[in-house]
Amino acid sequence: MEFLQSLFGYVDSLTWGWSLxxxxxxxxxxITIMSGFVQIEFFGRMFRVLSGRNQNTDPNAISAREAxxxxxxxxxxxxNIAGVAVAITLGGPGAVFWMWCIALVGMATSLVECTLAQIxxxxxxxxxxRGGPADYIRHGLGARYRWLAIVYAICLLAAFGLGFNAFQGNTVAGAVHDSLGISRLITxxxxxxxxxxxxxGGIKRIAKAADVVVPVMAIGYLALALVVILMNIGEIPGVIARIVSGAFGYEEAIAGGMGAAIAQGLRRGLFSNEAGLGSAPNVAATALVRHPVSQGVxxxxxxxxxTIxxxxxxxxxxxLGDVYVPGAEGVDGVALTQQSLASHFGxxxxxxxxxxxxxxxxxxxxYNVYLGENALAAITPAPQAILVLRVLILGLVFMGAAAPSATSVFFFSDPMMGxxxxxxxxxxxxxxxxxxxxxxxxxxxxxxxxERPIFDPSKFPDLDLDREAWNPGRWK
Structure with a gap:
């Protein structure tokens, strides 16, 4: 076990440590420069998906909005809760600025990788x-790179399908126990x-669940933050000034100054939005859209x-709270966010x-369950394997929640994601x-x-495309 921990620790240092x-x-x-700042060019079109207008005509398929x-x-x-708090603690307010910057360039990376997943x-x-990096490696790069697709699929399955689900179970059980006193076993x-x-219920039921849960959690959290901003509206210019000045080292909030702000902002931003990590394209490929770029956008x-x-x-x-003290030690992570929220509302x-x-x-x-299933499908087509994986994941979720120390077994998750x-x-x-x-x-x-471009596969005869997936009859 010590050998494996050392090995994965070495892999982690080679990827997340200094190179990735x-x-x-x-x-x-x-990508931003070579694409002509494509994320800015199509920014106005991004908001169309929220209304549900112009969705696909097949009620049984996954829509762009659901994906x-x-x-x-x-x-x-x-x-988004603990990671941002850690970034501010270690990098100061300036880390937020660099988090915004990495989100802007990450938008271009995500557009390209998800467009490829659709193609x-x-x-x-x-x-x-079904699709994702394993498929665009196999069908885009050719049979000689099949081994690379398998490497990707194994890493995706290990990191997202297995390890991260145990950690999520642990996060939920810990938060519920700490605030409500409910047993980890019950949670x-x-x-x-x-x-x-x-x-x-498969990807369709996952999409339907997300269609309910995600708007509730996003709008609810956004509403809390908006109330905080309105309660402290006079302090907003000062906070923005602290973020910008800290980003360029004009205000020394923490040890390391500008370097710490850049490092923490970029690292936490990338961990949060996953742009370029190859996870989101697996979900992007499930949507029925008229053109690959539509889902990329x-x-x-x-x-x-x-992130933004x-x-x-x-x-x-x-x-905007009074809990965070620049350079102070002690309160960080989710506790800092909790105490800051309590300072505003009680x-x-x-x-x-x-x-x-x-x-x-x-x-x-x-989300992680579907990534694991998609990874397994790229490794083996056996339908029984998906059933076994689902049962295994449920066991890992329960184990992570009930026995928090058990998550230490999944030390390989971050290196595999790298x-x-x-x-x-x-x-x-x-x-x-x-x-x-x-x-x-x-x-x-x-x-x-x-107004709504349609992808014609006949314009790209040199590409290994699934003609049925892009059959124009789906739009009649």
């Missing part, structure tokens, strides 16, 4: 699709039962929601935050010209006056 974050940042800037909400539910989690998606029954059993009801919007909106809510709750708000953590974690679990991110970035780089051809097709149709 700079690569993700440089890669995001590269967005599943993705938001997965991206929005503990990192190479495969039909998975009459009304559903674990209830969470496992509700999760089982959802995941045994939608998934880019999920990065905006996660939700993470900023936590930042303002903390910075002790009852701790329960509201516990509910938010519960919803955030539950939405992340059902490896899958590197694999995904290599694939995106190699397939970037393909993505830009499809983006240019989308642009050309918009310039020609087509």
């Amino acid at each position: 974050i700079p690569i993700l940042v440089v890669f995001g800037v590269f 967005l909400l599943v993705s938001v539910g997965g991206r929005v989690g503990g990192g 190479y998606k495969r039909t998975d029954g009459e009304h559903s699709f 674990g059993a209830a969470l496992t039962a509700v999760t089982g009801i959802v995941i045994f 939608t998934q880019s919007f999920s990065v905006f929601i996660d 909106v939700i993470c900023s809510c936590t930042a303002f709750i903390i910075l 002790e009852w708000s701790r329960y509201a935050l516990t509910l938010a953590i519960l919803l955030f974690a539950f939405s992340s679990i059902i 490896v899958l991110a590197l694999v995904n970035l290599v694939a995106i780089l190699m397939l970037f010209p393909v993505a830009m051809r499809v983006v240019d097709d989308f642009r050309a149709q918009l310039r020609a006056g087509v």
